Amino acid sequence: MSAADLTAELPAGGVCFTDRADGNMSSVGGDDAASGAENRERLRGLLRLDGLARGYQVHGTRVLIASTRNDGRAQHKLESADGQATAARSLGAMVLAADCLPVALGAPRAVAMVHAGWRGLAGGVLEQGVATLRTLSDGQVHAVLGPCAGPCCYEVGAEVHEALGTSVTGKATIDLRAIARARLEAAGVAVVTTLGGCTICDERFFSYRREGSRAGRQAGIAWLS
Numbered sequence: 001m002s003a004a005d006l007t008a009e010l011p012a013g014g015v016c017f018t019d020r021a022d023g024n025m026s027s028v029g030g031d032d033a034a035s036g037a038e039n040r041e042r043l044r045g046l047l048r049l050d051g052l053a054r055g056y057q058v059h060g061t062r063v064l065i066a067s068t069r070n071d072g073r074a075q076h077k078l079e080s081a082d083g084q085a086t087a088a089r090s091l092g093a094m095v096l097a098a099d100c101l102p103v104a105l106g107a108p109r110a111v112a113m114v115h116a117g118w119r120g121l122a123g124g125v126l127e128q129g130v131a132t133l134r135t136l137s138d139g140q141v142h143a144v145l146g147p148c149a150g151p152c153c154y155e156v157g158a159e160v161h162e163a164l165g166t167s168v169t170g171k172a173t174i175d176l177r178a179i180a181r182a183r184l185e186a187a188g189v190a191v192v193t194t195l196g197g198c199t200i201c202d203e204r205f206f207s208y209r210r211e212g213s214r215a216g217r218q219a220g221i222a223w224l225s
Contacts, residue, residue, distance in 0.1 A: 005195065005196070006018070006146075006147070006195050006196055007195075008104075008144045008193060008195060010104065010105075010106025010111055010142055010144070010222060011106045011108050011139065011140065012106065012107070012108050012109060012110075012111075012224055012225060013106055013111050013222060013223050013224040013225045014222070014223060014225065015104035015106070015111075015113075015144045015146075015220065015221065015222045015223075016043075016047060016219075016220075016221050017102060017146040017147055017195055017196055017218060017219070017220050017221075018043065018218045018219045018220075019147070019204045019205050019218055020204055020205060020206055020216070020218070021204070022039065022043060022218070022219075023035060023036075023039035023042075023216070024036055024039060024206070024216025024217060025039055025040055025043070025096055025216070025217050025218060025219040026096055026216060027075065028075050029098075029213070029215070029216070029217060030098070030206065030211075030213070030214060030215045030216035030217060031214050031215075031216060032216065033216070036217075037071075037072065040052060040071055040094075040219070041071075043219065043221070044071075044092065047221065047223065048090075049090050049092045049221075049223055050069065050090040050091060051068065051069020051070075051071065051090075051091050051092070052069055052070075052071040052091070052092045052094045052221065053066030053068070053069060053070055053071070053084045053086060053091055053093055053094060054070065054071055054078065054084060054094040054095065054096070055078050055079050055080060055081030055082065055083075055084060055095075056075060056076075056078040056079065056080045056081070057080075057081070057082050057095065057096065057115050058080045058081075058082065059082065059100075059115075059117050059120055060080065060081075060082050060119075060120065060123065060125070061082065061120060061123040061124050061125040061128045062080065062081040062082060062083070062128070063081060063082070063083030063084070063085055063112065063114065063125070063128050063129050063132040064079060064081045064083070064084055064085070065084075065085050065086065065132065065135070065136065066084045066085065066086045066088070066091060066093060067086065067087075067088050067091070068088070068091070069091060071094070082095070082114065082115040082116075082120055082125050083095065083112060083113065083114035083115065083125060083128070083129045083132070084112065084113055085105075085110060085111070085112035085129065085132045085133050085136060086110065086111060086112070086136075086224070087109055087110040087136040087137065087224070088224070089223075089224045089225075090223070090224070091223065091224075092222065092223045093111055093112055093113040093221065093222045093223070094113060094219055094220065094221045095113045095114065095115035095219070095220050096115070096217035096218070096219055096220075097146070097147075097148065097199075097217060097218060097219075097220065098199065098205075098206040098207055098208045098215045098216065098217045099117075099148060099149040099154070099199050099207050099208050099209050100115055100116060100117035100120070100148060100149075101115075101116040101117070101121075101145060101146065101148035101176045101177065101180055102114070102115060102116075102145075102146040102147075102218075102220030103126060103129065103143055103144070103145055103146070103180060103184075103220075104143065104144040104146070104220060104222040105130060105133050105141055105142070105143050105189075105222070106141070106142045106143075106144075106222060107133055107134070107137035107138070107139050107141050107142075108137050108138070108139040108140075109136065109137035109138075109139075109224075110133055110136035110137035110224070111222040111223060111224055112129050112132060112133045112222065113220050113221065113222045114126060114128075114129040115220075116176070116180060117176075118156065118160050118163065118164060118174065119163070121164060121176065121179055121180060121183065122163040122164050126180060126183050126184055126187065127183065127187050130184070130187045130188070130189060131187075140190040140191070141188065141189045141190060142189070142190060142191040142192075142193075143180075143184050143189050143191070143192045143193070144192075144193050144194070144195060145177045145180055145181070145192065145193070145194045145195070146195055146196055146220045147195070147196030147197060147198075147199050147202070147205050147218065148177065148196075148198070148199055149176060149198060149199055149200050149207070149209060150175070150176075150177075150197065150198025150199075150200065150201070151173045151174065151175035151178070152173070152198055152200075152201060153173070153198055153200035153201050154174055154175075154198075154200065154209070155172050155173050156172060156173070156174050157172065158172070160174065161174065164179055166179070177194055180192075199218075205218055206218055
């Protein structure tokens with residue numbers, strides 16, 4: 001399982017982000033995808049969870065409420081979604097990423113995990129994640145931002161800056177975590193913390209920008225204790 005610097009506590013649970021040492025968590029993309037299901041199952045066991053809930057990620061804004069495990073289903077049988085929220089204990093809410101930003105959300109009686117690339121951020125996936133979480137629990141919401149492409153390396157075109165409402169100065173880079181923090185705070189999230197570094201220049205992580213189609217996927221998992 002990931003090192004301690006990639007784990008954190010939520011109000012009533014925890015969050016873990018994996019790295020390359022944990023293996024490729026995808027069953028369909030990157031080197032050794034054939035081991036993806038086995039890697040996820042090993043992680044589930046290490047976290048002592050009864051199951052994992054995930055979706056077919058499409059860089060959208062849909063966040064599902066999960067009550068039972070669905071990992072192990074064929075990819076085409078997963079519902080399209082870029083987030084999972086749950087009030088079920090011992091069920092991990094999971095997303096996969098390889099430069100996009102995984103965001104864990106936690107409240108006193110529920111957790112969520114959201115996959116936020118620039119399209120998702122622009123579309124409001126984080127706000128949707130917070131809103132969905134609040135249908136399951138009242139109280140303060142905390143967020144943990146995981147490893148992603150950093151402002152040191154993540155160069156994008158003008159259309160991305162326009163979509164996100166950011167300005168271009170010097171190299172046309174964006175800071176996904178700074179944008180996410182601002183949007184989460186605007187949505188009323190009380191505490192926002194960050195774990196991990198830049199997936200592009202830190203080779204502990206998979207990076208689609210650096211490795212192309214060979215890149216595996218790391219996971220972000222949130223759960224209720």
